[in-house]
Amino acid sequence: MKEGQSSRTAEAAAALRANHFQNTQNPVFSDPYAFELTSKGWKKLLSSSLIIKVMNSAVLNRTLGLLTGQVVGRSRYAEDLLAQAVQQNTQQYVLVGAGLDSFALRESHHYPTLKIFEVDHPDTQAAKQAKLKKLGNIPTTVEFVAINFEKESISEALIRSLYDQSAPAFFSWLGTTHYLNPETTLQTLKSIAEFAANGSEVVLDYSTDFQELNGIERLGSIGVAQFTHLLKEPLLGQFKPIDLHQAVEQMGFEVVEDLSGEAITERYFNARTDEIRHTSATRLLHLRLNRN
DSSP: OOTTSOOHHHHHHHHHHHHHHHHOSSOSSOOTTHHHHSOHHHHHHHTOHHHHHHHTSHHHHTTTHHHHHHHHHHHHHHHHHHHHHHHTTOOEEEEETOTTOOHHHHTGGGOTTOEEEEEEOHHHHHHHHHHHHHHSOOOTTEEEEEOOTTTSOHHHHHTTTTOOTTSOOEEEEOSOGGGSOHHHHHHHHHHHHHHSOTTOEEEEEEEOOGGGOOHHHHHHHHHHHHHHHHTTOOOOOOOOHHHHHHHHHHHTEEEEEEEOHHHHHHHHSTTOTTOOOOOTTEEEEEEEEOOO
């Protein structure tokens, strides 16, 4: 990521959310702000009828469409679980590596008592805030917390904010661990485990070992790896589920759910006529802090 601009992969994810919302029947996840949040280049592509036709063809949905399924599936999953957590009186929502997520404008009015903390690189945040201000008023319940994940812990960042360490929180960490060294991911989870109140929850997505994939999934993952490398944000982090589970359980988390790509497809993309599905290359993990 270049200094002074938002993450290119965050812009790509926003573009995929925008296309899904604008050009799909019965979207799995609706993000009406995504188009305006993405870059000028992506807006130009999304304004081309030919590009739109190609992007939403059944052939592409079975291949590159796996990316769309990954992006909208993880957002839907996280916000479904957030709604459940709020019903159980969780009143703090931490978006770790918030990127160009539009929750602040899109959903915060449904949660008037929910305190929202967007934690991300300062350059991504600066670019995002400038765009948000053009789209509407940023709610007073939102606080932007700057962090460099490679240099400081999330607890060090949150301690500078109005975050209430004594109350449980819901942490959403999407689209980030793939670009971090595994050690950094584990250190961040450990920081949350040591800092957050018991009962806090974490939802994250993570990449599995590409060598274990076959056919179009393996080719697609290699293609995605090359794409992110061209964007100067290479894929770095992969985990075997059993190893990751053991690591987080030692920190005090219980694994509530770990959904495979196939399970995510079954839950959110079953029998879709556009044939969008979720890739097998990434999984969704739901953790709850349960220190004895």
